[in-house]
Amino acid sequence: MPAQRKAEEIENAGTSETTASSDKPVEVYELSTEDEQFTDTDYAAMPAAELERQLTAILKTDNRKNYRQVNEMYREYELKLAAEKHEAQEKFIAEGGTADDFEYRLSPERQQLEKAMQQFRENRHRDLRSEEEQKHKNLQRKQELISQLREVVEAAETKSSADKMKAIQEEWKAIGPVPQNESQQLWNSYHALLDIFYNNRSIYFELKELDRKRNLDAKLQLVNRAEALVNNPSINASLQELRHLHEEWKNIGPVPNEQRDQIWERFIQASEKVHERKKEFMAGRREVETANLARKTEVLSRLETFQNYNTDRINDWRDKTDEIQKIKEEWDAIGLVPKENADVINKKFWGIYKAFFHNKNQFFKALDEQKMQNLKLKTELCEQAEAVKDSTDWDATKEQLIQLQKKWKTIGRVPDKYSDKIWERFRAACNEFFDRRQAEAQHKEAELDKLSEEKTTYLEELTERVTQHQHQHPQAGNLEHLKEMVAKWQSFDGGSGRSNAQAEEKFFALMEKYLDTVPELSNEQKTDVLFKLQMNKLKGGPDATNKLYQKEQSIRKEISQLENDIRTLKTNIEFFARSKNAEVLRQEYDARIAEANKRIELLQKQLKEIRS
Secondary structure (H helix, E strand, O other): OOHHHHHHHHHHOOOOOOOOOOOOOOOOOOOOHHHOOOOOOOHHHOOHHHHHHHHHHHHHHOOHHHHHHHHHHHHHHHHHHHHHHHHHHHHHHHOOOOOOOOOOOOOHHHHHHHHHHHHHHHHHHHHHHHHHHHHHHHHHHHHHHHHHHHHHHHOOOOOOHHHHHHHHHHHHHHOOOOOHHHHHHHHHHHHHHHHHHHHHOHHHHHHHHHHHHHHHHHHHHHHHHHHHHHHOOOHHHHHHHHHHHHHHHHOOOOOOHHHHHHHHHHHHHHHHHHHHHHHHHHHHHHHHHHHHHHHHHHHHHHHHHHOOOOOOOHHHHHHHHHHHHHHHHHHHHHOOOOHHHHHHHHHHHHHHHHHHHHHHHHHHHHHHHHHHHHHHHHHHHHHHHHHHOOOOOHHHHHHHHHHHHHHHHHOOOOOHHHHHHHHHHHHHHHHHHHHHHHHHHHHHHHHHHHHHHHHHHHHHHHHHHHHHHHHHOOOOOOHHHHHHHHHHHHHOOOOOOOOOHHHHHHHHHHHHHHHOOOOOOOHHHHHHHHHHHHHHHHHHOOOHHHHHHHHHHHHHHHHHHHHHHHHHHHHHHHHOOOOOOHHHHHHHHHHHHHHHHHHHHHHHHHHHHHHO
8 A cells, every 4th residue: 555545544534523512622533554454364384376376366356455465465476486486496507507597487377477466556556546636636626615615604594505515515425535635624624614504503403413313323333333343353354344434434424412422432442442353463473473483493493504514425415405495395384473583584594595505506516517528528429420420341330339339328427408419419320320231231131032032943943954854864964064053053142151951952952963964973073072062051051160160070070980990890800810700701891991991081081171
């Protein structure tokens, strides 16, 4: 409430009553400045969401009479909003951001609340201007009424004088307040003329008494309403109604002299009871605020341990931040303290609170510097990955990128605002290489599939040709033709080392059949050719090294077994030397020894072939 209007309400709260037959001073009941509306709700302890909801609801009513309550609610709302902004900034910095990058955006609901508050203030200011303009209009009209009243008082008595006076009084009552500096003088002039009118015109005494009786009835109603306020549970509503009753009282004319003091005393006593209730409430509130001060002092003592807190562990900072936030929530929930203590204790609390977060910010600032160093290292890895992403040395580059990825994992975090970007850059370089590698592998696979189909077709054709050749030309085969078939068969693998075991076995069987058609080819030569074919098959198949090793071990085992057999045969020859059938046995064993030596010779030749 502006100071001018407040002063006018206090000034106009008085009631004067002057009769025609008495010079008794005007009786005035002054409402103190404490009668202005105060808030009995502790908005500081109210949760931010509930405070926003109530403030939004009261702004929607656009009742400018609640402007003091709205201002107090909005002041607490701004404090809570500032605290939320501060906490959000601290969290942003704690997560790697900087104060310069921090931006706090209001939600759409809060933006609407801000617009509603601005509109409320504009409406309030417009109303105040309108009220001042109306007061000046009221002043002008009341001055005109005083002129008319003076004309009635000074004019000769007529039958219409009473009607004119009554009309002037009715209009006077209906006109609202005037500027404060004009109020008292205007009021004195008006009542002075009324007294002159009623004192000098005895012919209208009966009318005057009748009017005073009506005024008495009206004031009795005001007294009853004032006495009922003692049962109103809302002190604010009672004080506001009491002001209205006093305003109505002073606009009602005089009452009969014998009733004047009595009714005025009743009205005053009823008013005093309302103010006593206010004093009791304020005393109780003072007691609560004093208790709150004790509680906040205890909370402050616990907070003091955080003032110089420092650590080099992120988790410790987070744990302590949670603790101090809980202490802050406890502090906020306590409520108001006496005004004379509020500034000092609040300054201490927020000083320690800010000191803690200053130390925390210093720690995370140093951490940010380490994150920037990590960013530099990861940027170097990106550059190394980008330098080889177009390489076609698939195996070496693959291993190099894998090592870069392992090194990436050993480097710590970077600033959050670069984290996604630097990771996407590194991953893009790696993915580009591996995507090309996969595409190349798929291309080769497709070529091998095509060769495999051609190889299958060739095997089918070759099967038919060899079968016909075996039946139609059983002795027309030659080794050159066999070499050509083997070379073409091997060309289908494309040097990939991929082969189909079943197809290889079938081809080997065909070549063995074809060898049967080659004339003048000894069994030893045939075996040698077949062995070479078998070696080619093993070398061209999967896991060639292991299979060749197994083949070599198998031959060595067979050679060892044959050598043991030869030694056994030679021992048996000596044992049967004097027997009746010694010669026959010797010939048989010699033949077996010769056959074993021949087999050993062949196997040793195969070993040499494998080693070559």
